[in-house]
Amino acid sequence: MxxxxxxxxxxxxxxxxxxxxxxxxxxxxxxxxxxxxxxxxxxxxxxxxxxxxxxxxxxxxxxxxxxxxxxxxxxxxxxxxxxxxxxxxxxxxxxxxxxxxxxxxxxxGLVPDALEDPDGAYRVAALAMTALDGLSDEVHDCHHPVASGLYYEDQKEESLRRSKDFVQNRLPKFLAYFERVLAGKASGDGPWLYGGRLTYADLVLFQCLDGLRFMFRKAMRWAEHSGKYTHVFDLHDAVKMRPRIKAYLDSKRRQEYSMGIYRYYPELDLGDEM
Amino acid sequence: MxxxxxxxxxxxxxxxxxxxxxxxxxxxxxxxxxxxxxxxxxxxxxxxxxxxxxxxxxxxxxxxxxxxxxxxxxxxxxxxxxxxxxxxxxxxxxxxxxxxxxxxxxxxGLVPDALEDPDGAYRVAALAMTALDGLSDEVHDCHHPVASGLYYEDQKEESLRRSKDFVQNRLPKFLAYFERVLAGKASGDGPWLYGGRLTYADLVLFQCLDGLRFMFRKAMRWAEHSGKYTHVFDLHDAVKMRPRIKAYLDSKRRQEYSMGIYRYYPELDLGDEM
Structure with a gap:
């Protein structure tokens, strides 16, 4: 291993x-x-x-x-x-x-072999960091735009403004980016982001998409049905079907979303009017 | 090299x-x-x-x-x-x-030798990423808390709220953290964060402190004069005196702060009343 x-x-x-x-x-x-x-x-x-x-x-x-x-x-x-x-x-x-x-x-074994592709780990890291920045850290700031130490209730107005920008501008930007990565040659064959094999960048993107589906239900439904990001959603499904990932997701070890990064606030679940 | x-x-x-x-x-x-x-x-x-x-x-x-x-x-x-x-x-x-x-x-040569300290690079990376998160990305959000695509003028009120939280809570938290790193044994001898030698984490922290001194002048003056973070400010000075860094800072290649991460807005330069 x-x-x-x-x-x-x-x-x-x-x-x-x-x-x-x-x-x-x-x-x-x-x-x-x-x-x-x-x-x-x-x-x-x-x-x-x-x-x-x-x-x-x-x-x-x-x-x-x-x-x-x-x-x-x-x-x-x-x-x-x-x-x-x-x-x-x-x-x-x-x-x-x-x-x-x-x-x-x-x-x-979640990056390419260093003998065959000595720079591969840095490409995987760049993809993973981009997903973590845009689809995790920026999402956290949708409900905590003013201060992580304040309650959401004390920054609701700013959260709505930030979430609107996220759903209208940032989310499509990041989804389109990863769709472009998957369309590029460096992604190789199959559903993965880099080199035709599963890497930890795929796992990171899966988890971000999964959390986004919990928090921004309407926007993510719209994104999926738009047909613009088919490779991105295919990657999500491919990760979900990995035998060990599937067993994990079905186990008690997988915790439910609650008051972490991905939270469901109906007033921030924008999309219908967009 | x-x-x-x-x-x-x-x-x-x-x-x-x-x-x-x-x-x-x-x-x-x-x-x-x-x-x-x-x-x-x-x-x-x-x-x-x-x-x-x-x-x-x-x-x-x-x-x-x-x-x-x-x-x-x-x-x-x-x-x-x-x-x-x-x-x-x-x-x-x-x-x-x-x-x-x-x-x-x-x-x-800006991380420890992999033969002597194979895990050193990960420790340096953790320190650098912490500075980049807290003293660069969070600082950018002080003038762009709602949307990076909007002008500062369209989010001035939120910027003031966020900057107050940054100066009162986040800045002292990060300065105290790095002071603690420098007080720990793993930092070794001398002014550096890890292993008794200059690494890129020191350069990152230097640049963050330098930018913060431009943007939050009052708060950084207060922080320096408080005597609480002497090792942190000593590190800043030690980097600044490295011969190649000094030559670079004195050269035309070193650009001035303007409308990037570290910006000077007098209304966000909080500190007197705190």
């Missing part, structure tokens, strides 16, 4: 033949879901603080506490998702969703 | 013994500045569309045009900064600031 990109990293992975540890808030899929989908698709062994009962909140809070100065090798993480891998002195503590995926990609 | 992390990449770099090509909007330092600082610190050969006279705008527009489907190996880039490296079939076109820096890091 551990398809490390080079001998050194394989060597370092030898001391890391232990389950991956995902440290994330319980109760929402959130950004942690991108990490989970990669681990699930690869059939990797991992623990997840969101699944450990009541301890999840404390596990995250301890990591991001003002008194955490990290350890001899690892700086303190800023925010979850956090991945811990390895034990003792060799343990890596790493954060930022895109960075965790860049670390996992070669280990889980 | 090209300190590639593994044999395969060194092999691939052999066909890339050509200048790096930065494709970015002319007229603002913007996100392209993070790429420039890395290239300048390393003394690397590069071209820059922002310095090529009137052609810069066209070069960027061609890359992100709706008709660009990429090439056989490279998907179309979504947005600048874009880095092109290599020629012919081996050319890599890569985008997303953090991803460009992850590509350049080992090549320019």
């Amino acid at each position: 551990a398809a490390s990109p080079d001998a050194k990293r394989q060597k370092s992975s030898q001391g890391k033949d232990v389950p991956y540890q995902l440290i994330y808030w319980p109760g929402i899929p959130g950004r942690g879901e991108h990490v989970r989908l990669a681990l699930e698709e690869a059939g990797a062994a991992y623990t997840d603080t969101a699944q450990d009962g009541s301890g999840g909140m404390e596990a995250v809070t301890a990591q991001i506490s003002d008194s955490n100065l990290g350890d001899d090798r690892n700086p303190p993480p800023f925010a979850p998702p956090i991945l811990r891998h390895g034990e003792g002195e060799d343990a890596l503590v790493v954060w930022q969703t895109a960075n965790i995926l860049a670390y996992l990609g070669p280990r889980l | 090209a300190a590639s992390p593994d044999a395969k990449r060194q092999k691939s770099s052999q066909g890339k013994d050509v200048p790096y090509q930065l494709i970015y909007w002319p007229g603002i330092p913007g996100r392209g500045e993070h790429v420039r600082l890395a290239l300048e610190e390393a003394g690397a050969a590069y071209t820059d569309t922002a310095q090529d006279g009137s052609g810069g705008m066209e070069a960027v527009t061609a890359q992100i045009s709706d008709s660009n489907l990429g090439d056989d190996r490279n998907p179309p880039p979504f947005a600048p900064p874009i880095l092109r490296h290599g020629e012919g079939e081996d050319a890599l076109v890569v985008w997303q600031t953090a991803n460009i820096l992850a590509y350049l890091g080992p090549r320019l």
Whole structure:
């Protein structure tokens, strides 16, 4: 399973033949879901603080506490998702969703083989980061445009303005972009974004589309029925039918959307009048 | 200079013994500045569309045009900064600031040596991404909280609300976080964020602090004089005194802040009353 990109990293992975540890808030899929989908698709062994009962909140809070100065090798993480891998002195503590995926990609076989396509991992990373920026971070700001520390109820007017712009301008821009990526030669054969094979960028785009379908139901229905983004929606369906992904989505490990990035507010579910 | 992390990449770099090509909007330092600082610190050969006279705008527009489907190996880039490296079939076109820096890091010697510290690059990436998220992307949203496609003048009220939250809550949170990183053991000796040596994360944090000093003058003056973030400001000064960085900052290649991420609006320059 551990398809490390080079001998050194394989060597370092030898001391890391232990389950991956995902440290994330319980109760929402959130950004942690991108990490989970990669681990699930690869059939990797991992623990997840969101699944450990009541301890999840404390596990995250301890990591991001003002008194955490990290350890001899690892700086303190800023925010979850956090991945811990390895034990003792060799343990890596790493954060930022895109960075965790860049670390996992070669280990889980979710980027092209580094011998055949040494630059492939950077192309996959660029695609994944673009989806995370546009279809996750920008979506969060649709219900929190003023301040992430304020309640939605305290920024409802601004949220409506921002959501209108997102649905009218940003969402079509990103969907059209990924449709264009899928039409390009570098995507190769089949439904995937890069190189004719599943990479973690496909998993990221799937999760973004899935969340968008929950939050912006009308706009996403319109987008699908418009016929403009058939490759994008085909990719969504192809990921969903991967045997391990399907089993995961059907399991209790897959949490429901609630008060995370993708939220359903009827007043923000724009589309009919557009 | 090209300190590639593994044999395969060194092999691939052999066909890339050509200048790096930065494709970015002319007229603002913007996100392209993070790429420039890395290239300048390393003394690397590069071209820059922002310095090529009137052609810069066209070069960027061609890359992100709706008709660009990429090439056989490279998907179309979504947005600048874009880095092109290599020629012919081996050319890599890569985008997303953090991803460009992850590509350049080992090549320019701006991450720890992969043999000595195979996980170091991921720690550096996490630190750089945290600065880019919190002290660059969130700052952009201070003057564009509703829509990046609207003028500031059309979202002034929301900008004031968002800027107040940024200055009161987010800025101190990020400054305190990096102060904590610098107090931790993993930062090693000297003024740097990780491993006792300069990495591209230091350059990123420098550029963010420099831009913040332009945009939020009062708040940054207060932050510096508070004595709470002495290590953070020492890092800023240490980067500024690097011989190649100093020469770059004194050169015409260093563009002035204008209408990019870091903008000076007196009404958003909060601090006196806080």
